[in-house]
Amino acid sequence: MLTEWIEWLELMYQPPGFGAISFITTRVFLSATFALLISIFLGQRIIQWLQKMQLGETIREDVGLDHHLSKRGTPTMGGLIIILATVVPTLLWMRMDTMYTWLIVFVMVFLGGIGFADDYIKVIKKDKSGLKSRIKLFGQVFTGLVVGATLYFWPEFVEIGTQSTVPFFKNTNVDYALFGEELAWLVYIPVVIFIITAVSNAVNLTDGLDGLATGTSAISGTILGIFAYLSGRVDTTDYLDILYLPGAGELTIFAAALVGASIGFLWFNTHPASVFMGDTGSLAIGGALGALAIMVHKELLLPILCGVFFMETLSVIIQTTYFKWTKRRTGEGKRVFLMAPIHHHFEKLGWSEPKIVVRFWILAILMGLLSLLTLKLR
DSSP: OHHHHHHHHHHHHOOTTGGGGGSHHHHHHHHHHHHHHHHHHTHHHHHHHHHHTTOBOOOOSSSSOGGGGGGTTOBOOTHHHHHHHHHHHHHHHSOTTSHHHHHHHHHHHHHHHHHHHHHHHHHTSOOTTOSOHHHHHHHHHHHHHHHHHHHHHSHHHHTTOSEEEOTTOTTOEEESOTTOGGGTHHHHHHHHHHHHHHHHHHHHHHTTSTTHHHHHHHHHHHHHHHHHHHHTOHHHHHHHTOOOOTTGGGHHHHHHHHHHHHHHHHHHHSSSOSOOOHHHHHHHHHHHHHHHHHHTTOGGGHHHHTHHHHHHHHHHHHHHHHHHHHHHHHSSOOOSSSSSSHHHHHHHTTOOHHHHHHHHHHHHHHHHHHHHHTTTOO
16 A cells, blocks of 8 residues: 555655665565554553453363463453554555455455454353354355465466475476366365365464464464565576566565564463464464465475474374274274373473473474475475
């Protein structure tokens, strides 16, 4: 929004220095800074409002983690801070003439709304089950459908095609046109739906310790922002031999806002947290990360790039599957982990909450660096 206005001022009056604002690198810095400041300075007011409205977290007493009971009543729905601090700078500093802007904002706001409804039912209605699973799933599927159909049919993206980069293999891309170009949407759109649903749920599962999902999301957002910037430049795509995606550099602005908002939210979310993001934040962030990966054609890299989220989800799948299998065979269900998701397993082992969070952050950084190395290790 501001970009077009500044370009008009530069054209009409040619004020000195205004041209630099049109550069993506400048707008990335401004977007991250705005997001950080909004998250910190407006965050406290939002937390006070959540406290006034008595929108506090409910903690189950049957999970076997008694030290979590002290978190009862901590304001939740703090994801509103992250959404506001991400969307406002995005709309200010991303170009309005690209569908990338509207699509990524739609994903974050819509899934944030689904998460808000879930939190509202849990907190206000006192129904711990929250929003019905089928309704939540429908919202995630609808979001994926909108993203997939737009990326496939919108003229701005048609010439890019349905290819995706294969990590660690040079000059190798996967094309979803398995049944021919005309029927590529039969594969591509379901893949997009699956990815957005899976990543949003993965971040939701990870959001169980103070600062864990927030910090990990900031790391993943940083790496995706780098991929967006590199993919939107002709010179870097030629040098790295990766897909050139016209206009994808604008997504760096959104990634910077998401990272800035997440870091600002950590001001309140680090242990002991004074606010939780709730499903409002986790679904919005997860959906945005999944959509970003799809838009820069790096979705096949997600198990590495979002390695912590993938590990958390895998631990739940393993635990549930093994429990059902052993119960069917022996009549008594057995578990692989002391508790799932896996961050609770380490709590059961006696690790302190801050130690688990920081170590998972370190693991996320390592996985992010490995993701960047795939640009050259091929």
